[in-house]
Amino acid sequence: MRLMVTGGAGYIGSVVAALLVEAGHDVTVLDDLSTGHADAVPDGARFVEGSITEAGDLLKEGFDGVLHFAAKSLVGESVDRPGLYWSHNLGGTLALLEAMRRAGVGRIVFSSTAATYGEPESTPIPETAPTRPTNPYGASKLAVDTALSAFAGLYGLAAVSMRYFNVAGAYGRFRERHAAETHLIPNILKVALGERESISVFGTDYPTADGTCVRDYVHVTDLARAHLLALDACAAGTHTVYNLGNGAGFSVREVIDVCREVTGHEIPVEVGPRRPGDPAVLVASSEKIQRELGWKPDHTSLHTIVRDAWTALRS
Ligand SMILES: NC(=O)c1ccc[n+]([C@@H]2O[C@H](COP(=O)([O-])OP(=O)(O)OC[C@H]3O[C@@H](n4cnc5c(N)ncnc54)[C@H](O)[C@@H]3O)[C@@H](O)[C@H]2O)c1
Numbered sequence: 001m002r003l004m005v006t007g008g009a010g011y012i013g014s015v016v017a018a019l020l021v022e023a024g025h026d027v028t029v030l031d032d033l034s035t036g037h038a039d040a041v042p043d044g045a046r047f048v049e050g051s052i053t054e055a056g057d058l059l060k061e062g063f064d065g066v067l068h069f070a071a072k073s074l075v076g077e078s079v080d081r082p083g084l085y086w087s088h089n090l091g092g093t094l095a096l097l098e099a100m101r102r103a104g105v106g107r108i109v110f111s112s113t114a115a116t117y118g119e120p121e122s123t124p125i126p127e128t129a130p131t132r133p134t135n136p137y138g139a140s141k142l143a144v145d146t147a148l149s150a151f152a153g154l155y156g157l158a159a160v161s162m163r164y165f166n167v168a169g170a171y172g173r174f175r176e177r178h179a180a181e182t183h184l185i186p187n188i189l190k191v192a193l194g195e196r197e198s199i200s201v202f203g204t205d206y207p208t209a210d211g212t213c214v215r216d217y218v219h220v221t222d223l224a225r226a227h228l229l230a231l232d233a234c235a236a237g238t239h240t241v242y243n244l245g246n247g248a249g250f251s252v253r254e255v256i257d258v259c260r261e262v263t264g265h266e267i268p269v270e271v272g273p274r275r276p277g278d279p280a281v282l283v284a285s286s287e288k289i290q291r292e293l294g295w296k297p298d299h300t301s302l303h304t305i306v307r308d309a310w311t312a313l314r315s
């Protein structure tokens with residue numbers, strides 16, 4: 001297929017672009033490099049520097065589908081600058097959807113997020129759980145999911161929203177490389193590399209076994225493979241939502257222990273206050289995508305996820 005990957009110079013988009021090229025697709029990456037890196041675009045993919053708000057002319061070249069990763073995705077920043085998140089994530093995506101409609105591009109796979117659910121009533125979280133986002137980032141992604149349903153119903157768009165839980169690990173050289181890094185695993189590994197003194201643990205008074213937050217870490221390669229399945233399964237006039245996670249939760253302290261094992265570094269810890277808006281436990285039920293598309297995570301061991309991130313970081 002001839003495919004456009006928005007945000008393909010970023011962490012997850014670059015891994016998906018690499019897998020698409022390997023699978024023989026004709027891939028064009030559209031990325032404004034606001035948080036991505038031109039050298040993360042895989043060999044064999046064409047790179048166009050630009051915004052999703054200006055995708056119209058490019059789309060008219062003729063594409064079979066779009067994989068849409070481009071977004072602002074820092075929860076804390078979204079609380080401080082909600083307008084930026086609404087205009088960038090919702091406004092930007094609406095412009096992209098209109099341009100796709102005008103160009104006759106009828107298929108999209110979209111990066112949604114566990115943040116659309118907010119504080120869950122129970123875990124693991126299925127796709128049928130209430131969506132009550134607790135920050136503008138999650139709200140803007142949920143609004144896009146709603147728009148995708150409308151475009152599917154009105155214009156026959158084939159759309160899939162992938163709700164990622166905590167994405168981690170690396171695929172070869174393709175790794176997480178954010179200038180303003182907020183995610184737990186890359187920040188712990190910076191301590192092991194000597195780029196940070198210690199890791200702050202945000203809260204030890206949660207109602208969990210060791211008092212720290214529990215998250216579901218999914219390997220980026222497993223996550224990326226799911227996109228290829230979704231692309232094939234897209235059906236005209238339907239919008240389908242899938243959760244993507246490992247189905248197992250690890251606490252912040254458990255993650256730090258695994259990072260110690262993998263790196264051999266003592267990783268000093270500082271206990272800090274809770275980070276506003278962090279739910280205690282977020283674990284996915286990925287039963288729907290396993291049942292409907294036959295997806296199964298291969299790299300479920302946290303040790304493997306951290307090892308791959310560590311190897312890529314040092315290469
Ligand atoms: N990393 C996670 O754990 C996680 C979890 C849930 C959802 N997501 C979603 O997955 C997607 C990818 O996340 P990531 O971690 O790879 O982020 P990233 O910041 O590494 O990648 C995003 C890419 O999009 C580009 N971009 C941003 N705005 C753009 C625009 N208007 N036009 C063109 N390019 C633009 C950036 O330059 C960057 O290369 C995002 O939509 C994010 O919300 C990520």
Ligand SMILES: O=c1ccn([C@@H]2O[C@H](COP(=O)(O)OP(=O)(O)O[C@H]3O[C@H](CO)[C@H](O)[C@H](O)[C@H]3O)[C@@H](O)[C@H]2O)c(=O)[nH]1
Pocket residue numbers: 073075113114115164165166167182183184185187199200201202203213214215252275278282
């Ligand atoms: O330096 C740090 C960084 C994080 N944490 C903790 O580690 C856990 C994981 O935090 P991350 O920032 O790595 O990930 P989040 O769970 O906050 O965010 C992820 O899940 C969200 C859904 O709620 C969004 O989808 C978001 O894009 C995705 O990265 C949280 O409990 C957080 O409080 C620390 O203790 N110290």
